[in-house]
Amino acid sequence: MAAIDRAYSRLSKKLKNKTVRKFPLSRKTTLRVGGPAEIFVVVDSLEELRLTMQTVQDFGLKFFVIGRGSNLLVSDSGFNGIVIELGAGFRKIHTDGLYIQAGAATLLPALVQLAWKEGLSGLTFAVGIPGSLGGALALNAGAYSKAIGDIVADVTLYTPDCELVACHRSDLVFRYRYSSLAGRGIILEAVIKLSEGSPKSIQAEMEKNFKKRKRTQPLQHPSAGSVFKNPSGLSAGKFIEEASCKGLRIGGAEVSSKHGNFIVNLGNASAQDVYDLLKLVQKKIFDEQGILLEPEITLIGEFKDR
Numbered sequence: 001m002a003a004i005d006r007a008y009s010r011l012s013k014k015l016k017n018k019t020v021r022k023f024p025l026s027r028k029t030t031l032r033v034g035g036p037a038e039i040f041v042v043v044d045s046l047e048e049l050r051l052t053m054q055t056v057q058d059f060g061l062k063f064f065v066i067g068r069g070s071n072l073l074v075s076d077s078g079f080n081g082i083v084i085e086l087g088a089g090f091r092k093i094h095t096d097g098l099y100i101q102a103g104a105a106t107l108l109p110a111l112v113q114l115a116w117k118e119g120l121s122g123l124t125f126a127v128g129i130p131g132s133l134g135g136a137l138a139l140n141a142g143a144y145s146k147a148i149g150d151i152v153a154d155v156t157l158y159t160p161d162c163e164l165v166a167c168h169r170s171d172l173v174f175r176y177r178y179s180s181l182a183g184r185g186i187i188l189e190a191v192i193k194l195s196e197g198s199p200k201s202i203q204a205e206m207e208k209n210f211k212k213r214k215r216t217q218p219l220q221h222p223s224a225g226s227v228f229k230n231p232s233g234l235s236a237g238k239f240i241e242e243a244s245c246k247g248l249r250i251g252g253a254e255v256s257s258k259h260g261n262f263i264v265n266l267g268n269a270s271a272q273d274v275y276d277l278l279k280l281v282q283k284k285i286f287d288e289q290g291i292l293l294e295p296e297i298t299l300i301g302e303f304k305d306r
């Protein structure tokens with residue numbers, strides 16, 4: 001029996017109704033593309049996570065943790081290992097004065113709403129970012145020159161060696177779309193520190209930010225947000241627009257005509273279509289400007305280079 005079958009056999013016995021074989025990841029990504037995870041597990045407690053990670057180790061399998069899938073391009077052939085989703089057990093939230101302690105599976109929109117209701121200021125930049133707290137911390141998600149790393153106080157990690165590690169802000173490095181947490185383990189929870197504000201002015205800021213998104217982003221089609229990072233002090237979207245890439249299509253994937261740095265799924269895109277379009281745009285900008293745009297989206301699985 002192959003290692004993956006033995007791993008599935010163990011997990012499906014111990015984590016009944018939470019372990020799925022060949023689960024289509026297109027159902028878990030905001031781009032709505034992506035092939036199957038050989039094994040998909042939802043864990044709701046530290047014990048369940050421990051069992052899953054032990055299984056990963058015992059059978060020498062690959063794994064990755066998925067948040068809201070809003071920054072992912074998963075290949076059509078999927079992921080040949082275990083995909084772990086933190087379930088409702090990792091969505092607990094507790095407020096204490098200026099601090100919010102939240103499980104990593106908490107969605108940013110839920111945190112934004114809570115902060116507003118509690119009169120806590122500092123999270124309005126995240127309005128409209130559809131990720132989880134864990135995903136946001138792994139990537140240092142942000143907007144309007146602010147990012148989640150600016151407000152984080154503490155993070156709890158679960159390492160691939162099955163250890164719990166508490167990280168204080170001073171142990172962590174955050175830069176533009178970079179976090180030293182990435183690749184160190186599974187983020188389980190975090191404490192963020194906000195400042196006092198009036199719900200009325202917070203609401204006004206939230207509305208302003210949301211209106212801007214609606215005006216500038218193609219929110220009516222599936223996407224994974226910005227495809228490329230902005231080169232230092234410059235705008236990837238502007239380069240893409242100037243290179244006349246807006247509206248370019250491969251299969252069912254299109255460079256949005258509303259926002260050049262978004263690739264949208266018009267309905268029937270494959271992951272390879274999105275990848276080919278990403279590569280085409282990258283090549284055009286390189287040929288014209290000599291700048292190699294770095295993907296902001298996280299690529300999972302194998303793609304064909306044509």
Ligand code: FAD
Pocket residue numbers: 030064065066067068069070071072086104105128129130131132133134135136137138139140141142143185186187188217219223224225226298
């Ligand atoms: P996923 O996409 O599920 O995962 C991304 C990476 O994080 C993967 O490597 C994954 O393994 C890792 N990860 C996820 N959870 C954990 C965890 N618990 N522990 C360790 N690693 C983890 N991003 C911005 O920064 N700014 C924006 O303004 C913005 N706007 C967007 C608008 C739209 C319409 C969309 C679709 C996306 C946008 N994004 C934006 C991208 C995305 O929402 C963010 O990057 C978000 O933080 C990703 O979180 P996620 O939970 O979806 O992570």
